[in-house]
Amino acid sequence: MKRVFIHTFGCQMNVNDTLRMSEALSSMQYSPTPTAENADLIILNTCSIREKAEDKMLSALGRYRQVKLQRGALIGVGGCVAQQEKNRILERVPYVDFVFGPDAIQKLPEIIGRVEADRVRVVETAWVDSESYVFPRADPNTSRGKATEFITVMKGCDNVCSFCVVPHTRGREVSRPFTEVLQEAASLTTVGVREVTLVGQNVNSYAGGISFAQLLLRTAQVPGIERVRFTTSHPQDLSDELIEAFRIEPKIMSHFHLPVQSGSNQVLERMRRHYTIAQYLGQLEKLRAARPDIAVTTDIIVGFPGETDDDFEKTYQLAEQVRYAGQFSFIYSPRPKTGAAMREEEWGSVAHDVKIARLERLNAMQKKISVEFNAKFVGATVEVLVEGSSKTDATRRFGRTSQNTTVNFDGDAPIGALVKVQIQSASAASMSGKQLSVDSLPAVMIPEAMVAPEVCVA
Numbered sequence: 470m471k472r473v474f475i476h477t478f479g480c481q482m483n484v485n486d487t488l489r490m491s492e493a494l495s496s497m498q499y500s501p502t503p504t505a506e507n508a509d510l511i512i513l514n515t516c517s518i519r520e521k522a523e524d525k526m527l528s529a530l531g532r533y534r535q536v537k538l539q540r541g542a543l544i545g546v547g548g549c550v551a552q553q554e555k556n557r558i559l560e561r562v563p564y565v566d567f568v569f570g571p572d573a574i575q576k577l578p579e580i581i582g583r584v585e586a587d588r589v590r591v592v593e594t595a596w597v598d599s600e601s602y603v604f605p606r607a608d609p610n611t612s613r614g615k616a617t618e619f620i621t622v623m624k625g626c627d628n629v630c631s632f633c634v635v636p637h638t639r640g641r642e643v644s645r646p647f648t649e650v651l652q653e654a655a656s657l658t659t660v661g662v663r664e665v666t667l668v669g670q671n672v673n674s675y676a677g678g679i680s681f682a683q684l685l686l687r688t689a690q691v692p693g694i695e696r697v698r699f700t701t702s703h704p705q706d707l708s709d710e711l712i713e714a715f716r717i718e719p720k721i722m723s724h725f726h727l728p729v730q731s732g733s734n735q736v737l738e739r740m741r742r743h744y745t746i747a748q749y750l751g752q753l754e755k756l757r758a759a760r761p762d763i764a765v766t767t768d769i770i771v772g773f774p775g776e777t778d779d780d781f782e783k784t785y786q787l788a789e790q791v792r793y794a795g796q797f798s799f800i801y802s803p804r805p806k807t808g809a810a811m812r813e814e815e816w817g818s819v820a821h822d823v824k825i826a827r828l829e830r831l832n833a834m835q836k837k838i839s840v841e842f843n844a845k846f847v848g849a850t851v852e853v854l855v856e857g858s859s860k861t862d863a864t865r866r867f868g869r870t871s872q873n874t875t876v877n878f879d880g881d882a883p884i885g886a887l888v889k890v891q892i893q894s895a896s897a898a899s900m901s902g903k904q905l906s907v908d909s910l911p912a913v914m915i916p917e918a919m920v921a922p923e924v925c926v927a
């Protein structure tokens with residue numbers, strides 16, 4: 470057996486793609502290893518959403534060069550930077566052996582075969598056309614040891630948000646037929662998975678034979694599936710039908726990630742987001758009426774070209790008014806071939822120190838609100854799906870609430886159990902408590918999770 474180490478950067482799509490890469494490689498007798506040092510093959514599954522993500526990839530590559538020198542390991546670059554930079558990666562980094570885009574995952578054995586046999590460097594970044602694209606089917610054995618798993622329901626993005634590189638790195642939207650999604654959910658239950666998160670860059674425009682709301686409802690009906698989540702939604706396609714699904718299906722968890730990006734309509738227009746703040750707030754109101762305990766989280770970009778103090782104040786006030794349970798805020802980073810990068814001079818760059826100051830203000834406010842949000846649960850009893858031992862203290866357990874907050878707790882329930890936990894304390898990022906009772910055990914006992922592949926959120 471040879472060993473492969475895959476370093477994953479970026480979003481859940483990449484996390485899931487990494488699993489598909491391991492499966493494709495198992496046909497070549499590669500088994501996953503948790504450390505690069507003993508690997509025969511090192512793959513970086515990259516993200517290019519911000520410049521920093523690319524920098525992280527380059528510094529990781531620098532570290533893995535040693536392994537190549539010592540053991541002759543092959544090094545491959547996949548994911549979004551691969552799709553964006555293609556053969557430029559080979560030109561820039563002489564020790565990279567092959568580059569492959571997100572559509573070439575299933576071709577990995579063939580690519581590596583060519584590299585090994587012919588001692589050539591390979592670049593494979595052609596798109597598979599939408600009609601003939603077949604989504605790789607997950608092998609449930611890859612998910613053994615996990616209570617929760619992702620299911621890819623669509624790929625690509627047909628929007629043209631002016632800051633975003635994803636349409637260039639992931640291509641056109643293709644939805645996975647709903648029957649395949651339901652089959653995958655059912656197959657995951659055979660290894661003990663009880664929660665699934667349906668993932669895509671823009672799940673609200675899912676078109677795999679039924680609406681996205683129907684897909685959620687049907688997934689919730691799969692025997693053995695107790696919890697359903699999804700990400701990411703674009704506010705422009707959020708339908709009343711999806712909001713209604715929250716009212717009628719308790720297995721859909723009380724968490725909605727709805728990236729707003731900015732609180733200023735002028736900025737939203739330049740971002741090409743196609744909604745106004747009034748429309749966004751209207752949707753939130755309906756959502757909260759349908760599911761009063763819902764936790765709403767968001768993404769915000771600060772320092773978008775032309776963002777004035779007044780625009781930023783609007784964002785700050787919006788976040789204060791909405792009281793998000795969590796907020797992922799980023800400094801704007803110009804990306805190749807995007808509308809905003811091309812018009813930055815015309816719209817005007819925001820000074821770096823101004824961007825930092827805005828980000829810090831938002832983060833400080835959000836931290837306070839997140840603490841308050843979680844503090845409301847202190848003393849209450851919540852339901853948690855046990856995912857394993859706590860990352861900070863191996864003698865404790867951890868899982869997540871319906872609202873997606875991490876709970877570390879004293880208890881002994883096995884992975885996959887749904888337990889009642891009494892919350893004793895809370896911080897901005899997590900809560901702590903003690904197990905009161907076990908509500909239900911998984912139909913299949915799940916072995917303690919093996920070491921997961923290294924993931925680095927870029």
Ligand code: SAH
Binds near residue numbers: 518632768770
């Ligand atoms: N499909 C999702 C977004 C995926 S990218 C959606 O439409 O909401 C995740 C987040 O990265 C975005 O929501 C945005 O806040 C941030 N992001 C994307 N491009 C960026 C850029 N050029 N600079 C800074 N942040 C960016």
Ligand code: SF4
Binds near residue numbers: 626703
């Ligand atoms: Fe990027 Fe916009 Fe598509 Fe999200 S919806 S992936 S931000 S282009």
Ligand code: F3S
Binds near residue numbers: 670
């Ligand atoms: Fe995901 Fe990053 Fe690509 S966020 S889609 S891995 S650019």
